[in-house]
Amino acid sequence: SFSHLDEIPLDPHYALKEEFAADPSSTKVILGSGIYRDGEGVPWILPTVQKIEKQIAAADESDRYDYLPIPGYAPFCNKAQIILFGYRKDESMPIISVQTIGGTGANFLGARFLAESLKPSAVWLSDPSWVNHENIWSSAGVKVKYYPYWDKENKSLDLENMLKTLDQEAKPGDVVVLHACAHNPTGVDPKRRQWKRIAELCLKRELFPFFDCAYQGFASGNLDNDSWAVTYFASKMELGAAQSFSKNMGLYGERVGALHFLVKSPKEEAKVKGHLLHLQRGQISQPPRRGAKIVAEILHDRAWFHWWLRDVRKMSFRMKDMREKLHKELVALGTPGDWGHILTQIGMFSYTGLSEEQVESMKKESHVYILKSGRMSIPGLNNSNVKYVAQAIDKAVRM
Numbered sequence: 001s002f003s004h005l006d007e008i009p010l011d012p013h014y015a016l017k018e019e020f021a022a023d024p025s026s027t028k029v030i031l032g033s034g035i036y037r038d039g040e041g042v043p044w045i046l047p048t049v050q051k052i053e054k055q056i057a058a059a060d061e062s063d064r065y066d067y068l069p070i071p072g073y074a075p076f077c078n079k080a081q082i083i084l085f086g087y088r089k090d091e092s093m094p095i096i097s098v099q100t101i102g103g104t105g106a107n108f109l110g111a112r113f114l115a116e117s118l119k120p121s122a123v124w125l126s127d128p129s130w131v132n133h134e135n136i137w138s139s140a141g142v143k144v145k146y147y148p149y150w151d152k153e154n155k156s157l158d159l160e161n162m163l164k165t166l167d168q169e170a171k172p173g174d175v176v177v178l179h180a181c182a183h184n185p186t187g188v189d190p191k192r193r194q195w196k197r198i199a200e201l202c203l204k205r206e207l208f209p210f211f212d213c214a215y216q217g218f219a220s221g222n223l224d225n226d227s228w229a230v231t232y233f234a235s236k237m238e239l240g241a242a243q244s245f246s247k248n249m250g251l252y253g254e255r256v257g258a259l260h261f262l263v264k265s266p267k268e269e270a271k272v273k274g275h276l277l278h279l280q281r282g283q284i285s286q287p288p289r290r291g292a293k294i295v296a297e298i299l300h301d302r303a304w305f306h307w308w309l310r311d312v313r314k315m316s317f318r319m320k321d322m323r324e325k326l327h328k329e330l331v332a333l334g335t336p337g338d339w340g341h342i343l344t345q346i347g348m349f350s351y352t353g354l355s356e357e358q359v360e361s362m363k364k365e366s367h368v369y370i371l372k373s374g375r376m377s378i379p380g381l382n383n384s385n386v387k388y389v390a391q392a393i394d395k396a397v398r399m
């Protein structure tokens with residue numbers, strides 16, 4: 001019987017969605033999950049993806065339902081690696097790349113592999129981090145600890161305490177999870193000089209960096225800028241990276257991701273690959289074909305690639321525009337407090353700094369739903385609701 005089981009509450013994103021769905025209000029707004037919406041508030045199928053899908057369907061290949069090999073679709077893995085690490089001149093440190101079930105699958109496969117290979121005393125996550133990180137790493141049997149990240153007072157990065165905690169408390173061989181760009185949930189990334197200090201500390205204390213890259217292109221609108229930290233670390237040390245195409249290709253439900261490990265020498269390459277494939281075989285056998293094919297087709301052709309970059313920039317610019325509009329409305333209302341962080345934070349999210357009570361009051365009084373932590377998903381804003389959301393914030397703050 002299962003009567004001994006604890007009750008586990010629904011993941012906060014899904015709980016919020018259910019509550020929103022049950023709310024009969026006609027003015028309700030949800031700014032919860034990290035899903036892009038266009039200016040009309042509906043899902044946006046990237047035009048480039050739409051066109052490629054037609055081309056793939058027309059080609060009607062006879063192997064379209066065959067299994068892929070265990071590491072996935074090779075043209076996808078190769079290009080995904082180049083998107084994240086750039087074209088590398090020095091190949092003395094090889095990279096092993098495996099296709100996964102979205103970024104989540106990449107995080108999980110990476111966690112399982114590092115758990116069994118490095119046997120870390122702990123994995124270090126940013127405080128706060130993506131809610132699923134703790135779930136993933138503890139499922140892989142690794143003790144989860146947090147390093148300071150968010151400076152609540154100044155609504156910025158708490159770099160000194162982050163470095164101090166890792167320096168004093170992490171053990172050699174521990175894993176440090178770093179968000180490559182557009183940190184979820186805070187929207188606050190380290191600057192390049194700050195990344196350099198984090199890299200230096202990882203080297204000094206022999207900490208293994210594991211990057212989670214779910215928003216490449218969303219932070220700055222430029223892929224290379226957004227993967228700068230990964231390439232910088234890759235020039236200095238071994239690392240792991242989980243990559244997702246859910247957001248930047250809008251392929252959420254197709255579950256397209258990749259896991260990469262950069263290792264010291266070709267000798268390690270075969271061993272790491274063997275372990276990853278063994279784990280992958282036990283977990284999913286082979287990853288799905290369709291999404292990987294779409295991504296590979298786009299990345300393999302110069303013209304398609306440039307069309308895709310236009311789509312990415314369009315999403316990134318619309319989110320920036322919405323930040324500016326929300327900020328402008330708050331300033332116009334004279335809402336108490338400083339709201340500059342809404343402009344300076346980047347990517348899909350804003351960590352508004354609203355308290356749990358204020359979030360609750362926004363929901364009760366105005367039917368505006370954001371996460372309890374105060375995280376707001378920016379793409380849920382559009383020209384029709386941004387003023388209303390600003391008024392809801394204003395009301396909650398003045399409560």
Ligand code: PMP
Pocket residue numbers: 034101102103104105107130179184212213214244245246252255256257
């Ligand atoms: N990592 C982070 C930081 C994320 O925010 C997300 C998506 N919310 C993921 C990984 C997972 O991405 P996917 O949907 O591709 O599994």
